[in-house]
Amino acid sequence: MTKAKRKRLIYNLVTFGLVIVAFIILENMISAKAISRSLKGQLVPICAWIIMAVSLNLVIGFSGELSLGHAGFMSIGAYTGAVVSGWLLSAFDMQDPLLRLVLAILAGGILAGIFGVLIGIPVLRLRGDYLAIVTLAFGEIIRNLVNVLYIGTANGKLHFAFLNKEKLPAGVTMLVDGAKGAVKIKPISTFEVGFVLILITLIVVLNLVNSRAGRAIQATRDNRIAAESMGVSVTKYKMMAFVTAAVLAGMAGALYGLNSSTVVPTQFTFNQSINVLVFVVLGGLGNVLGSIISATFLTILPEVLREFADYRMLVYAVVLILVMIFTNNPTTRAFVNRLASPAKKLVRKNRGETAGGGDVK
Amino acid sequence: MIFLDHLINGLSLGSIYAIIALGYTMVYGIAKMLNFAHGDVIMVGAYIAFCGLQYWGFPPVLAILVAMVACTILGITIEGLAYRPLRQAASLAVLITAIGVSYLLQNIALMIWGANPKSFPTTFINGSSIRLGQLNISTATIITILANVVIMVGLTLFTSKTKLGKAMRCVSEDRGAAELMGINVNRTISLTFAIGSALAAIAGILLCSSYPILQPTTGSMPGIKAFTAAVFGGIGSIPGAMLGGILLGVIEIFGKAYISTELGDAIVFAVLIIVLLVKPAGLLGKPMREKV
Numbered sequence: 001m002t003k004a005k006r007k008r009l010i011y012n013l014v015t016f017g018l019v020i021v022a023f024i025i026l027e028n029m030i031s032a033k034a035i036s037r038s039l040k041g042q043l044v045p046i047c048a049w050i051i052m053a054v055s056l057n058l059v060i061g062f063s064g065e066l067s068l069g070h071a072g073f074m075s076i077g078a079y080t081g082a083v084v085s086g087w088l089l090s091a092f093d094m095q096d097p098l099l100r101l102v103l104a105i106l107a108g109g110i111l112a113g114i115f116g117v118l119i120g121i122p123v124l125r126l127r128g129d130y131l132a133i134v135t136l137a138f139g140e141i142i143r144n145l146v147n148v149l150y151i152g153t154a155n156g157k158l159h160f161a162f163l164n165k166e167k168l169p170a171g172v173t174m175l176v177d178g179a180k181g182a183v184k185i186k187p188i189s190t191f192e193v194g195f196v197l198i199l200i201t202l203i204v205v206l207n208l209v210n211s212r213a214g215r216a217i218q219a220t221r222d223n224r225i226a227a228e229s230m231g232v233s234v235t236k237y238k239m240m241a242f243v244t245a246a247v248l249a250g251m252a253g254a255l256y257g258l259n260s261s262t263v264v265p266t267q268f269t270f271n272q273s274i275n276v277l278v279f280v281v282l283g284g285l286g287n288v289l290g291s292i293i294s295a296t297f298l299t300i301l302p303e304v305l306r307e308f309a310d311y312r313m314l315v316y317a318v319v320l321i322l323v324m325i326f327t328n329n330p331t332t333r334a335f336v337n338r339l340a341s342p343a344k345k346l347v348r349k350n351r352g353e354t355a356g357g358g359d360v361k
Numbered sequence: 362m363i364f365l366d367h368l369i370n371g372l373s374l375g376s377i378y379a380i381i382a383l384g385y386t387m388v389y390g391i392a393k394m395l396n397f398a399h400g401d402v403i404m405v406g407a408y409i410a411f412c413g414l415q416y417w418g419f420p421p422v423l424a425i426l427v428a429m430v431a432c433t434i435l436g437i438t439i440e441g442l443a444y445r446p447l448r449q450a451a452s453l454a455v456l457i458t459a460i461g462v463s464y465l466l467q468n469i470a471l472m473i474w475g476a477n478p479k480s481f482p483t484t485f486i487n488g489s490s491i492r493l494g495q496l497n498i499s500t501a502t503i504i505t506i507l508a509n510v511v512i513m514v515g516l517t518l519f520t521s522k523t524k525l526g527k528a529m530r531c532v533s534e535d536r537g538a539a540e541l542m543g544i545n546v547n548r549t550i551s552l553t554f555a556i557g558s559a560l561a562a563i564a565g566i567l568l569c570s571s572y573p574i575l576q577p578t579t580g581s582m583p584g585i586k587a588f589t590a591a592v593f594g595g596i597g598s599i600p601g602a603m604l605g606g607i608l609l610g611v612i613e614i615f616g617k618a619y620i621s622t623e624l625g626d627a628i629v630f631a632v633l634i635i636v637l638l639v640k641p642a643g644l645l646g647k648p649m650r651e652k653v
Binding site: 060064065066068122126128133136140144145148163270281319324325327328330331332 | 461
């Protein structure tokens with residue numbers, strides 16, 4: 001086993017291990033009632049935000065494209081989840097909440113994936129700043145469209161109306177009511193399902209990243225032209241990352257939406273996309289474990305520090321700027337390396353390696 | 362008549378977009394970066410003019426000048442502190458930084474001026490209206506369109522005739538070669554930011570004269586739409602920004618009037634996507650070749 005492979009295996013094991021250990025501890029705390037009410041209410045949203053952060057990291061960190069419309073996919077998932085769950089209950093009288101939740105999450109993921117393909121085809125022909133602004137535009141279009149979407153159910157059938165609520169037949173039970181959002185949702189999300197979803201996300205993302213396709217994705221990030229001339233189909237692999245992320249975001253959206261009794265369009269604005277972006281940047285681009293940790297802490301922290309809630313976005317903004325400057329400016333990078341180098345030298349010395357030597361990775 | 366009314370409103374809104382888009386297009390052409398914070402500079406400019414008029418009792422012209430100077434300083438500061446350290450970095454890093462700056466400005470404005478919307482005072486810009494037959498045109502509309510034309514002509518002359526303008530075009534064409542020819546690249550980029558930000562202040566005042574609600578997020582949506590306009594017209598091209606801005610303003614007003622009020626933004630963004638697919642370089646832009 002090469003050194004790089006061993007390193008990757010350890011990294012993956014640590015990631016899975018931490019998530020599983022955290023889950024076991026939290027489950028025990030819940031059964032022992034040693035957990036505060038507010039934190040307990042936060043568990044499902046934390047799961048959803050972790051999935052959002054990890055999936056966005058796949059797009060930004062690994063395929064190197066800035067997507068600013070990730071909240072749009074989440075809203076597609078949340079709405080689909082709410083509609084599917086409400087429809088299953090009214091049309092088939094499906095009482096089992098777990099089955100309904102799983103089906104709703106699957107539907108949310110599939111629909112978000114379809115939208116991911118539809119959006120990806122035009123968007124991924126662009127690059128850099130254009131791609132960022134177009135994904136932003138798509139996020140806003142989706143928000144605009146759900147704002148005028150009306151879905152009702154009657155006699156086991158779904159009725160759709162667009163712009164005009166009066167077009168729905170009389171006597172339907174409203175599931176999605178325009179600007180009021182998805183209404184009268186029965187909250188069925190559980191922490192356990194959220195945990196399983198995180199595990200699925202990790203398996204998908206970590207396997208993808210360490211596969212042949214994943215290396216192709218990272219090659220297109222590092223040097224598009226070089227990758228293309230080596231025969232890597234840039235569009236195909238960027239699409240793969242984009243759609244996978246969209247599916248995962250849709251699933252996270254369904255989980256998040258079915259955790260509360262209403263979902264409104266204003267929950268999934270551009271600000272929410274930026275929120276997830278902060279999780280990813282602070283956790284480290286291309287670092288899955290970092291995304292998980294920062295998503296967890298940045299979701300809990302505003303709840304704990306309520307009196308500082310007004311300053312949250314201010315601090316986020318400063319964090320974005322400073323992290324970017326410190327990791328990308330040659331001077332600051334050299335400075336950080338100089339601070340870190342005595343420690344590295346010490347490690348090398350203890351291992352009996354010479355400075356600058358060692359095997360080639 | 363209603364059609365003409367919408368058309369004039371569209372031209373007025375489009376002129377505001379065009380002035381904002383000029384700032385985007387100049388910075389993009391020269392620094393090769395999307396200055397996401399440009400929309401928020403507009404908001405700051407409008408707030409400063411608001412304070413000048415409402416609290417400090419400045420006459421309107423002085424308030425506009427103060428706002429322009431303040432925005433110029435702000436623009437140069439942002440460029441020097443946040444963007445200059447990242448001159449060699451990947452565009453992803455610069456873009457994320459710009460988003461950070463945008464949020465920073467919004468939240469500082471939120472702390473200083475609060476979240477409550479302020480209503481922009483009446484000045485000579487939006488005080489009265491002119492009757493032309495059955496049409497009723499507000500002075501704000503006329504001044505906005507006139508200002509747009511004056512700025513356009515002025516900028517075109519500046520970039521084609523003056524030495525500084527030529528330096529700007531050189532830097533946008535090839536930064537390295539410009540540096541070898543003795544052009545101070547950093548100073549040229551600062552100058553671009555200064556001009557763009559001063560224009561942003563004007564745009565902010567014109568925007569708030571036509572739509573007199575001022576809050577910390579006032580600038581973000583017009584900013585994004587103006588970027589759309591810049592892309593529409595061909596990024597880096599000054600006449601393109603003007604054409605794109607006006608077309609986009611007209612499309613938005615007609616879309617809201619004849620299709621749906623709620624879908625106005627969606628229509629604007631759909632236009633952006635279609636343009637990028639059909640003509641990625643924009644209406645007046647030149648397609649760029651990639652050198653390996």
